[in-house]
Amino acid sequence: MAHVSDLIAVDIEQYLHQHQHKSLLRFITCGSVDDGKSTLIGRLLYDSKMLFEDQLAAVEADSKKWGTQGGELDFALLVDGLSAEREQGITIDVAYRYFSTDRRKFIVADTPGHEQYTRNMITGASTADVAVILIDARKGVLTQTRRHSYLVNLIGIRKLVLAINKMDLMDYSEKVYRRIVDDYLDFARHIGITDVTPIPLSALKGDNMLAHSERTPWYHGPTLMAYLETVSVDAAHRPDGPLRLPVQWVNRPNLDFRGFAGTIAAGTVRVGDAIRALPSGRQSRVTRVVTADGDLAQAVAGQAVTLTLADEIDVSRGDVIAAAEAPPEVADQFECTIVWMADEPLLPGRQYLLKIGARTVVATVTEPKYKVNVNTMEHLAAKQLALNEIGVCNLALDRALPFEPYKASRELGGFILIDRMSNATVGAGMLHFALRRAHNIHPQALDVDKPARARMKGQRPGVLWFTGLSGAGKSTIANLVEKKLHALGHHTYLLDGDNVRHGLNKDLGFTEPDRVENIRRVAEVAKLMVDAGLIVLTSFISPFAAERALARSLLAPGEFVEIHVDTPLEVVEQRDAKGLYRKARRGELKNFTGIDSPYEPPAQPELRVDTLHMSPEQAADAVVERVRALGLIG
Amino acid sequence: MTLTHLQRLEAESIHIMREVVAECERPVMLYSIGKDSSTMLHIARKAFYPSPIPFPLLHIDSTWEFREMYELREKVARHYGVDIIVHLNPEAVAQGINPFDHGSQIHTDLWRTQGLKQALDSHGFDAAFGGGRRDEEKSRAKERIFSFRTAQHRWDPKNQRPELWSLYNARKHRGESIRAFPISNWTELDVWQYIMLEQIPIVPLYLARPRPVVERDGTLIMVDDQRMRLQPGEVPLMRHIRFRTLGCYPLSGAVESQADTLPKVIQEMLLARTSERQGRLIDHDQAASMEKKKQEGYF
Numbered sequence: 001m002a003h004v005s006d007l008i009a010v011d012i013e014q015y016l017h018q019h020q021h022k023s024l025l026r027f028i029t030c031g032s033v034d035d036g037k038s039t040l041i042g043r044l045l046y047d048s049k050m051l052f053e054d055q056l057a058a059v060e061a062d063s064k065k066w067g068t069q070g071g072e073l074d075f076a077l078l079v080d081g082l083s084a085e086r087e088q089g090i091t092i093d094v095a096y097r098y099f100s101t102d103r104r105k106f107i108v109a110d111t112p113g114h115e116q117y118t119r120n121m122i123t124g125a126s127t128a129d130v131a132v133i134l135i136d137a138r139k140g141v142l143t144q145t146r147r148h149s150y151l152v153n154l155i156g157i158r159k160l161v162l163a164i165n166k167m168d169l170m171d172y173s174e175k176v177y178r179r180i181v182d183d184y185l186d187f188a189r190h191i192g193i194t195d196v197t198p199i200p201l202s203a204l205k206g207d208n209m210l211a212h213s214e215r216t217p218w219y220h221g222p223t224l225m226a227y228l229e230t231v232s233v234d235a236a237h238r239p240d241g242p243l244r245l246p247v248q249w250v251n252r253p254n255l256d257f258r259g260f261a262g263t264i265a266a267g268t269v270r271v272g273d274a275i276r277a278l279p280s281g282r283q284s285r286v287t288r289v290v291t292a293d294g295d296l297a298q299a300v301a302g303q304a305v306t307l308t309l310a311d312e313i314d315v316s317r318g319d320v321i322a323a324a325e326a327p328p329e330v331a332d333q334f335e336c337t338i339v340w341m342a343d344e345p346l347l348p349g350r351q352y353l354l355k356i357g358a359r360t361v362v363a364t365v366t367e368p369k370y371k372v373n374v375n376t377m378e379h380l381a382a383k384q385l386a387l388n389e390i391g392v393c394n395l396a397l398d399r400a401l402p403f404e405p406y407k408a409s410r411e412l413g414g415f416i417l418i419d420r421m422s423n424a425t426v427g428a429g430m431l432h433f434a435l436r437r438a439h440n441i442h443p444q445a446l447d448v449d450k451p452a453r454a455r456m457k458g459q460r461p462g463v464l465w466f467t468g469l470s471g472a473g474k475s476t477i478a479n480l481v482e483k484k485l486h487a488l489g490h491h492t493y494l495l496d497g498d499n500v501r502h503g504l505n506k507d508l509g510f511t512e513p514d515r516v517e518n519i520r521r522v523a524e525v526a527k528l529m530v531d532a533g534l535i536v537l538t539s540f541i542s543p544f545a546a547e548r549a550l551a552r553s554l555l556a557p558g559e560f561v562e563i564h565v566d567t568p569l570e571v572v573e574q575r576d577a578k579g580l581y582r583k584a585r586r587g588e589l590k591n592f593t594g595i596d597s598p599y600e601p602p603a604q605p606e607l608r609v610d611t612l613h614m615s616p617e618q619a620a621d622a623v624v625e626r627v628r629a630l631g632l633i634g
Numbered sequence: 635m636t637l638t639h640l641q642r643l644e645a646e647s648i649h650i651m652r653e654v655v656a657e658c659e660r661p662v663m664l665y666s667i668g669k670d671s672s673t674m675l676h677i678a679r680k681a682f683y684p685s686p687i688p689f690p691l692l693h694i695d696s697t698w699e700f701r702e703m704y705e706l707r708e709k710v711a712r713h714y715g716v717d718i719i720v721h722l723n724p725e726a727v728a729q730g731i732n733p734f735d736h737g738s739q740i741h742t743d744l745w746r747t748q749g750l751k752q753a754l755d756s757h758g759f760d761a762a763f764g765g766g767r768r769d770e771e772k773s774r775a776k777e778r779i780f781s782f783r784t785a786q787h788r789w790d791p792k793n794q795r796p797e798l799w800s801l802y803n804a805r806k807h808r809g810e811s812i813r814a815f816p817i818s819n820w821t822e823l824d825v826w827q828y829i830m831l832e833q834i835p836i837v838p839l840y841l842a843r844p845r846p847v848v849e850r851d852g853t854l855i856m857v858d859d860q861r862m863r864l865q866p867g868e869v870p871l872m873r874h875i876r877f878r879t880l881g882c883y884p885l886s887g888a889v890e891s892q893a894d895t896l897p898k899v900i901q902e903m904l905l906a907r908t909s910e911r912q913g914r915l916i917d918h919d920q921a922a923s924m925e926k927k928k929q930e931g932y933f
Contacts, residue, residue: 292683
């Protein structure tokens with residue numbers, strides 16, 4: 001083992017020389033606390049002498065206090081982290097552990113096995129080369145075993161160890177082992193997993209961890225450590241494929257140097273190579289591979305380098321420098337798999353930010369084609385994705401980007417979704433392929449355009465977007481404003497619940513996804529009317545900031561006027577002109593804004609109308625005045 | 635060609651630093667003058683070469699560092715051609731906060747924790763690189779590489795973003811900030827090996843030399859200057875010692891050692907039986923103390 005190597009004491013220089021040439025393996029362990037997962041990791045740390053006396057002393061003390069091994073050394077306590085979790089006896093996040101042997105340095109992602117933590121497992125697995133799936137020999141292949149295998153396969157881990165643990169509790173029975181292996185391989189074949197190495201173990205007693213156990217004379221495969229030390233890690237880094245370098249940062253210290261910095265995702269780059277920058281498609285040649293340790297003749301996948309090119313072509317952060325003869329595809333619509341990681345569901349039609357490589361774009365997701373039951377692999381119909389759900393969806397981006405299918409490249413095919421309001425990472429996804437229809441819709445250039453139509457009406461078109469709680473006075477004020485604009489000779493149209501909910505949107509209810517779709521349609525209709533030259537007034541609760549932002553983004557700058565009709569919940573609830581709040585409080589109306597569905601007030605509306613201190617007439621005057629100040633009317 | 639583990643770790647660290655610089659407005663690198671900071675600084679030069687390092691260093695000074703640390707700080711500024719901002723908490727200066735009168739907890743909180751918050755706020759830094767490693771301590775094992783802090787600099791362990799692949803989400807609201815840990819995946823051994831291979835300048839205190847020390851509660855404390863208060867009967871003795879971690883000298887425990895070269899230090903470490911943070915007195919103040927300090931804003 002690494003640190004007991006005699007060389008350390010005898011010839012440290014020689015030892016260090018050997019250790020400069022170690023490789024790195026990242027793996028993930030999947031299973032629940034009950035399967036002995038923490039024990040297995042604790043044992044690997046212990047046996048590779050990665051523990052120090054004070055850590056051991058702490059674990060001994062902890063074992064007496066919290067341990068589950070009757071005062072014996074509880075390896076599991078070595079790997080549990082935060083104090084709150086320790087008291088609950090469960091691991092609730094991804095933790096990373098480190099150990100090394102003579103051959104390799106290892107990074108272990110330790111993730112929990114509970115159903116609600118799919119997100120953690122996907123996170124831990126996304127950087128792993130190998131997965132160790134733990135099975136309790138007493139229980140055999142369980143639902144969670146299938147779930148873990150499905151997830152690691154989904155995230156693209158091709159090499160699996162089936163660690164059949166607690167063999168000591170089954171008298172090291174070969175029959176038990178064989179039955180579990182057969183069961184598992186049946187299932188694995190079914191979902192397309194081919195590279196499985198089963199190993200009978202006792203993490204607690206140390207059987208087949210480092211050395212072959214005398215108690216399993218019938219087992220002739222590798223020990224767990226032997227497997228981890230020798231399994232090939234090169235496949236994941238694709239040094240042989242065509243060059244792919246996502247540009248992270250343009251290095252421009254002075255006018256004479258312009259370098260493109262990034263980590264090579266695949267392939268090899270040599271001085272003189274012909275390259276193509278994407279999405280622009282412009283070509284050039286590599287003139288230098290620059291590093292602080294001197295220029296290189298070539299560099300391979302995994303290295304962080306800076307390239308200079310022969311021609312002054314436009315390359316910026318997020319572009320991909322690729323082999324000229326084999327560039328990746330460029331597209332703006334895809335089919336993909338999404339793993340949802342936030343408490344708020346994924347809403348089709350809502351805009352999210354999508355980060356892939358070094359590029360961030362705006363993305364909308366369609367209604368899922370299906371979601372996957374991770375326990376049975378069944379495909380189920382779905383309108384949205386909730387926390388820890390996995391679904392296949394189409395994706396539309398606001399601009400085209402270079403990509404590769406996730407199966408071919410984690411770097412050019414894996415992405416995260418970011419909520420535009422909270423900035424949280426809410427989902428992860430994997431691109432499958434580009435949708436062709438994106439290429440077939442060419443915008444028809446029209447001779448009569450928006451300015452022409454607006455000129456004929458003698459006005460500047462725009463949208464007055466009224467938002468606020470039910471009963472705040474939106475429609476009353478909007479009506480008065482429309483009357484005043486009409487009197488001033490403007491061509492207007494008022495969209496509200498009455499004329500939209502009964503026609504265009506009569507298929508929609510009041511669930512969160514339906515509300516998002518309702519507002520999306522209103523925004524699109526308003527946009528068409530603005531295109532027709534009208535001043536449009538919309539009167540909808542429109543509770544979510546994201547949809548109001550979408551409506552704003554559909555229009556030209558200056559055309560969208562957000563008006564927050566701000567009446568406190570206590571007041572509208574007290575007025576309750578239609579009796580709706582009382583119904584909602586009694587539970588007869590579901591998803592009622594302000595009661596059991598949120599209202600996100602605008603942070604910076606063009607106008608806030610305080611109805612407590614203004615009559616509807618005064619409020620309407622204030623709106624007209626503001627619209628005039630913004631230059632929409634004369 | 636298979637990259638070695640150190641090449642892969644270095645590439646990952648460079649990738650992280652470039653992401654922060656590309657996505658944040660005003661990054662800064664926390665520089666404690668220790669070996670982890672020295673490693674991080676060395677990698678920063680590589681990440682942006684041939685450009686100079688595109689952010690300043692920030693040293694949250696306690697006035698109680700070892701003299702050799704101040705010497706290295708000046709040398710490093712010249713060597714890497716980088717700006718070093720030195721921040722002293724004015725409140726701690728005014729009150730003359732020191733470990734003898736005020737104890738390690740108040741001393742560390744005022745100089746380091748409060749000092750760090752002041753410096754980040756007054757310069758408007760929205761991202762700070764730190765040299766934390768996940769192998770240092772149990773609660774660090776779950777720390778993200780991009781760790782989010784509220785406008786009050788608090789760390790909420792329940793509300794951190796998942797990090798997949800090498801995609802880091804650096805978006806934040808005004809006032810919020812990021813702590814980025816580019817050497818998260820390095821171990822103590824990796825750091826030492828890298829320092830040796832790359833010949834990175836470090837404080838000589840990491841190597842064993844005869845130095846004046848007193849022994850208190852089983853810990854060897856170096857008498858680095860006249861301010862060290864000796865207890866009745868205490869006489870500093872010259873002993874062959876070195877340090878595994880550095881901080882305020884009255885709070886840093888030394889180990890007796892003959893390791894006067896880097897290979898010997900690594901050799902001792904590999905054969906050693908005590909882990910790195912044990913020499914840091916602040917960790918022993920209370921159970922789960924690092925985690926608590928982190929929630930309060932300590933790096």
